Amino acid sequence: MPAFSRRTLMLAASALGALTLTAGIAAAQVPPLEQKTTYKVGFAQTESNNPWRIAQTESMKAEAAKLGYQLVYTDAAGSAAKQVADVNSMIAQGVDVIFLAPREEKPLIPAVMAAKKNGIPVILLDRSVDPKLAKAGKDYLTFIGSDFIKEGERAAEWLVKNANGKTKIIELEGTTGSSPANDRKKGFDEAIKKAEGFSIVASQSGDFARDKGRQVAEALLQSHPDANVIYAHNDEMAIGAISAVEAAGKVPGKDILILSIDGGKEAVGLVAEGKIAAVVECNPRFGPKAFETMARYAKGEKIEPWVINEDKFYDASNAKAELANAY
Known part of the structure; x- marks a missing residue:
C-alpha cells in the first residue's frame, strides 16, 4: 500500500471539499437552458373557465406557433393535484422549460422542485408560489405577472x-x-x-x-x-x-x-x-413576454426575479374608447 504524505491528504481533502461546494452551488441554482433553434415547451394552465384564462392560453399558443416551438399544453381544470400531475407528465416527456400558472401558492411547490431536480427551468406566470418555500433565481427562474x-x-x-x-x-x-x-x-x-x-x-x-x-x-x-x-x-x-x-x-x-x-x-x-x-x-397576454424571457435566459442573460406586466385602468372616462382594445 502506497504511503500518503500529510500534504497529499490535505490537497485531496481540499479538492473534495471544493467539488462538494461546487455541487452545492449548482444544486442551489435554476437549471440552465441550452440555446437551440427550437424547443419543446410545457405550459401548465390552471383552468379554462373564464375569458381571462382563455385569452392567456391563446396568447401562449400563438407565440409558440409563431416561433415554431412544440407546446405541451395541459389544463388542470381548477385542481392543484391535477396540475402537479400535469407538471410531472411534462417532466417525463422531456420538455426544455415549463411555464406554470400555479393554481395555489403551496400545493404547487412539489411540482416546481421536481422540475428543478430534473434539470428543467420553471417560469411562473400570473400567479406565484409561497416565497418561504421556493425562491426566484434559485428554485424557479422568475415570476411574470402583474402587481x-x-x-x-x-x-x-x-x-x-x-x-x-x-x-x-x-x-x-x-x-x-x-x-x-x-x-x-x-x-x-x-x-x-x-x-x-x-x-x-x-x-x-x-x-x-x-x-x-x-x-x-x-x-x-x-x-x-x-x-x-x-x-x-x-x-x-x-x-x-x-x-x-x-x-x-x-x-x-x-x-x-x-x-x-x-x-x-x-x-x-x-x-x-x-x-x-x-x-x-x-393583462392576460403573456405569450410575447414569456417567450422573450425564456430566450433571454437561454442567451445567458441575468433574469430579474419579477417581470412585471403593465396594466390599464377603465372607468367612465375611457371605457367606451378602450373597449375595442380589451381582450
Missing part, C-alpha cells in the same frame, strides 16, 4: 376619490390560497383602512367564478342590506354580483358601486354601460 397588491390599491384609491357617500363594502375574494386573491385583498384592505369612513362589512371567497360570485353576493347582500359597494377580485365575480344586485331590487352603478379586476371585454362594456364603476386591468 396584484397594486391592483387592489388602485381599486381602493378610485373608490375613495369617487365614492359619493358609498362606504360600506362587500368584498368577493378569489380562490382561497391563490396569490392574486391574497394580494388583491391585501392591497385593497390596507388602502381602505387608511381612508376615513370606509368599512368592509363582509368578505368571502367566490372562487373567481361567475355563478359562485353571484351566490355569495346574494347571501352577503341579504346579511348586509346597507352595503353599497361590491369589490370583486375578478370580472367573473363582478358580473355575477350585478345579477345579485338586480335580484335584490337595486340598480348596479347607482345604488351599489361595483369594482373589479381583470379588464375583459365584457366587463369593460359593462363599465361603458354604467353597471360596473371601474375595472383595473390584469
Whole structure:
C-alpha cells in the first residue's frame, strides 16, 4: 500500500471539499437552458373557465406557433393535484422549460422542485408560489405577472376619490390560497383602512367564478342590506354580483358601486354601460413576454426575479374608447 504524505491528504481533502461546494452551488441554482433553434415547451394552465384564462392560453399558443416551438399544453381544470400531475407528465416527456400558472401558492411547490431536480427551468406566470418555500433565481427562474397588491390599491384609491357617500363594502375574494386573491385583498384592505369612513362589512371567497360570485353576493347582500359597494377580485365575480344586485331590487352603478379586476371585454362594456364603476386591468397576454424571457435566459442573460406586466385602468372616462382594445 502506497504511503500518503500529510500534504497529499490535505490537497485531496481540499479538492473534495471544493467539488462538494461546487455541487452545492449548482444544486442551489435554476437549471440552465441550452440555446437551440427550437424547443419543446410545457405550459401548465390552471383552468379554462373564464375569458381571462382563455385569452392567456391563446396568447401562449400563438407565440409558440409563431416561433415554431412544440407546446405541451395541459389544463388542470381548477385542481392543484391535477396540475402537479400535469407538471410531472411534462417532466417525463422531456420538455426544455415549463411555464406554470400555479393554481395555489403551496400545493404547487412539489411540482416546481421536481422540475428543478430534473434539470428543467420553471417560469411562473400570473400567479406565484409561497416565497418561504421556493425562491426566484434559485428554485424557479422568475415570476411574470402583474402587481396584484397594486391592483387592489388602485381599486381602493378610485373608490375613495369617487365614492359619493358609498362606504360600506362587500368584498368577493378569489380562490382561497391563490396569490392574486391574497394580494388583491391585501392591497385593497390596507388602502381602505387608511381612508376615513370606509368599512368592509363582509368578505368571502367566490372562487373567481361567475355563478359562485353571484351566490355569495346574494347571501352577503341579504346579511348586509346597507352595503353599497361590491369589490370583486375578478370580472367573473363582478358580473355575477350585478345579477345579485338586480335580484335584490337595486340598480348596479347607482345604488351599489361595483369594482373589479381583470379588464375583459365584457366587463369593460359593462363599465361603458354604467353597471360596473371601474375595472383595473390584469393583462392576460403573456405569450410575447414569456417567450422573450425564456430566450433571454437561454442567451445567458441575468433574469430579474419579477417581470412585471403593465396594466390599464377603465372607468367612465375611457371605457367606451378602450373597449375595442380589451381582450
